Amino acid sequence: MKIKIILYLIAYLVVMGCDRGSTGADGESPPLDITDTLVVQDSIVLGLMYEFEVEDPYAKERQLIDLAINEINAAGGVNGYPLTYTIRNTYVAEDAPAAAEDLYNYGVKFIIGAGWSSRTINIADSFAVDHNMLMVSYSATSPLIADLDDNNLVWRGCPSDNFQLTVLADWLLDAKGITTAAAIYRGDAFGIGAAGAFVTAFEAGGGSVVSSVAYPTEEGGEEITFNTFDFSPYLDSVLTQQPEVVVYISYIEEEIKLLSDLTKNELFEANPSMLVGIEGLDVEELKNNIADTTIFEHIWSIGFLIDSTTSSYQDFSTAYTALYSEGISISNYTGNYNVILYDNVYLLALAIEKAAVNDTIPITARMVAEQMKAISGGVANAVKIYPGEWAKADSVLAAGGSVDYDGVSGAIEFDDNGDIGSATFGIYYMKNPAGALEPDTVISFSTR
Known part of the structure; x- marks a missing residue:
């Protein structure tokens, strides 16, 4: 495999932090009729799994998910269904599989997370894969994840x-x-x-x-x-x-x-x-x-x-400021993967809509997994979709076309292991x- 390494000027790249908002599904009663679909109570519910010791200290990070969901729902939702999410804590290792089972019993078949590599592997191996739950992590970077026997159900928007x-x-x-x-x-x-x-x-x-x-x-x-x-x-x-x-x-x-x-x-x-x-x-x-x-x-x-100089980042930053009345904070803390939460929502929503043949839902998580590459560079001559362009994507997909999403975090193109194929690092x-x-x-x- 040929590796290309290119040097760029440091001045043009920064890393972003994030702040808070919420439109999650917490507090709702579980559905009475749980089927093997992604639709719960007339909405598509995603499960957010991350690690916290105290009550939701990552509330600021949730704003990124909320922004993506607000944009998608304002433009008609996913095949007409509103998108929402519910949160589970995976801080304690022995509790992580039970958290995934709880999501499954709630009717969730798609997970954004977990955050830690060890939790992602544990959840995938012990419950999620066997129960056909699709996982897309935003910060689980361990190379060991690429070697999981996961039936194509474990993906990540962050670089290995x-x-x-x-x-x-x-x-x-x-x-x-x-x-x-x-x-x-x-x-x-x-x-x-x-x-x-x-x-x-x-x-x-x-x-x-x-x-x-x-x-x-x-x-x-x-x-x-x-x-x-x-x-x-x-x-x-x-x-x-x-x-x-x-x-x-x-x-x-x-x-x-x-x-x-x-x-x-x-x-x-x-x-x-x-x-x-x-x-x-x-x-x-x-x-x-x-x-x-x-x-x-x-x-x-x-x-x-x-890269904060791209039009994708600038449009995203403008939308963020308009919704929350405050800007994205920029820092040199280069380990910040939170922006990928926003991209993961778009990737999953696009894959769900692409999988919905003839405008029909229910669909299974495995059907969605089969579309993850297709909506991110896997189809030639696909229409480019950037952050905030859900209405455009919906129109293309409704007409039977193909889309290629490039996110706030940069170009996204998955390989056969469910990993992205490029990234930029600062030293x-x-x-x-x-x-x-x-x-x-x-x-x-x-x-x-």
């Missing part, structure tokens, strides 16, 4: 970490001249998949991974509280080999503790390595929680980017002592 870690490995080898590396990572699907992708790419390019160490994420079936976790033995194992760079694969809570422990590590003090985090950096969290800011001068980051470095992110390089990756 195969992309991100291949870009990082090539950049370290070619741009920085680094030949020895180590990895420290979460011992879950996200960490294992990402670390494996990095090791494969770095060694394929001629580098040597001198140490690769996983740390636990659960204890006794419960998530570890990382603010009291001791990373010292894991860091010692990695640093003993004196790698030129340490790639760490973590979430923000453990990233803070890992870096804090690193500031007290004698091996690092004697021979400091370059540090690279993936999925972007939450700079303010690091600045507010790490006392020794000298660590910042060693920190770099790579993350998924959104940043921390600026000490201010702790600001400074741009270095933007790299676009494509398997096409």
